[in-house]
Amino acid sequence: MASPSPSPSVKAQAGIGGNNPRTTLLIDKHRSYIKSLDKDTQSLDYMMTEHLRMSGVYWGLTTMNILGSLGEMDEKKVIDWVLKCQHPCGGFGGNVDHDPHILYTLSAIQILALYDKLHLLDADQIAAYISGLQLADGSFVGDEWGEVDTRFSYCAISCLSLLGRLDKIDVDRAAAYIASCKNFDGGFGCTPGGESHAGQIFCCVGALAIAGALHYVDADLLGWWLCERQVKSGGLNGRPEKLPDVCYSWWVLSSLVILDRVHWLDKDRLKAFILSCQDEERGGISDRPDDMVDVFHTFFGVAGLSLLEYPGLKHIDPAYALPVEVVQRVLSRQRQTPA
Amino acid sequence: MEASGTTFLRDTDVWSDLQPVPQNDGPNPVVPIAYSAKFEEAMGLFRAIQALDERSPRALDLTSIIIHLNSANYTVWRYRRLVLVALGSDLWDELNFVYDIAMENSKNYQLWHHRRWCAERLGKECGDGELAFTELSLSKDAKHYHAWAHRVWVLREYDMWEGELDFCSRLIQKDMLNNSAWNQRFTVIRSYDKLGGLAAMLPQEMEYVKKHIWLDTDNESPWRYLHGLYNASAVDMHARTTGGSQPGLSIQGLREFAVLVTEKNPFCVHALSLLLDLEMQSIVTAINDEGNRSKTEGGQDSGTEASEGTTAQLKSICRLSIEKGRRLCSRLQEIDPLRKKYWHFKDGQLMSIAQRWE
Structure with missing residues (x-):
């Protein structure tokens, strides 16, 4: 097994009193790291990620919410900017001047859900945009250019569920298409025949959970495959013989939580692995110990710890990738005012 | 046209009529964007072109420059397709462009989607080339997820399964730990009708997988494959209510x-x-x-x-x-x-x- 053990940096080993600061979650550091992100425009990262800013903002804000600090962000600026990224078709781009895509439509809806501002959207218009992306076989394209991927099935189902408009697509066919991407190892790929990959598995299991179609999943077989992703360092990989990476703490764990089998892996070792990937100076979490941190891994690390019930964190919903309280608020409001 | 060395696009006649549009980026637009000067300039011109909806040879060149600098920007790729269609460009040339970009970095969704878009339009004639392209990508990273996905699409779309089982064997021989190749092997057996289906392949595959397990007993991939054969055979047997024994698959x-x-x-x-x-x-x-x-x-x-x-x-x-x-x-x-x-x-x-x- 390719499982290099975490090698704490010399810096970390030389922590005050010999204590490794990477054994607890550095909540204040992560807060200030997230808050620094839109000021840190000198970085190459910022330049190269312009087109996916919508997802970046969703990762950052959801992290802040889980840390109990969403109030520290500039709500009005965020909402104004999100709304500016919407196109007449109803879909959202990854930034101003970027084309609409289902990936960023989901991130936009998630951001508005965090702020309890879904009423600002025309749900029927967005639902029409999304239902227009469904193909006859039940799959979804990401935009009018025709790329098909189970990631987009997840986006479609999650968006419409948050908007209370799941009835606008053929949910049965959507679920059947996802099932057609199931492999002999119990996992799921991007399209039929595609190799099982923990990221795709999250999308498929999450979508099936929201759609009420988990009967397509062989929970024991997939549960074991997911547990097998844990390597000796305690971290999780996304496919056999790949290196562990903090983002799989989310993709694997959320699937296991949905399948009610998260206790099958060693939670304490995984917690320790995620914590060892923190940058104790700047804040933020990286893919592996001592790598460069980014908002993507910071979100998945914190969200993973939330699923592991790390003290002081709000609970995150494994299927919607939003705080449980946000999902409950959205869904209970739908019950009060049906579409 | 290359934005190479220290030459800026504004110093060439081609772009003198355009005023670059600055990026209005994210919730904190007050802070100036720190794009490296060249990238900032190219993106500024792109936004200007986009606003004019200009689909011209220079617009195509501009997208080439930007994609070389950042191949993950989906909006630029999309605009490039609009221009390719408007100009009636030769998509065989476009495959060469994608090849060049892939040689720099092929780990992004956009490049592969674009490649697929071209291949769909070129039809079966490009099938061999597409298989060769994925083979080249897999020779650099044998678990390249996008390359495998593209390969499966080509095989399925143009019904080119014939040599695929051998291809899988070659990759497995090179690296037995390559789970992607094991997965592909299963897909071939399930998808290529001429092999006669799982039942016909079972004796051979059981021998094959056992041989590989024996060489490295801790390798998860062939164990999963074995389990897959075993499970799928059980399902197949169940489906054919007549039952009957499966050659190659004895519990004992x-x-x-x-x-x-x-x-x-x-x-x-x-x-x-x-x-x-x-x-x-x-x-x-x-x-x-x-x-x-x-x-x-x-x-x-x-x-x-x-x-x-x-x-x-x-x-x-x-x-x-x-x-x-x-x-x-x-x-x-x-x-x-x-x-x-x-x-x-x-x-x-x-x-x-x-x-x-x-």
């Missing part, structure tokens, strides 16, 4: 193989797990036999000596399997502590069956 043969592996490697989780599955299987079979027996007898001779004898016999088979299974579970908990709870769960399954039978 599997058991002997797994035992042999544990003798070679006493810590082999997958071999012990297979033995556990087989014990489970014999328990389920015994329970089903008992169920069928009571049904056919319709309760008429229940209570007779013969009937009680059969039940006792099935129970004893079951009890033996439960005992063996539980021993395997405790061994697995010991040697695979990370997944101790999973093996504990399997043990619990056995115990609950045991309780139901007693």
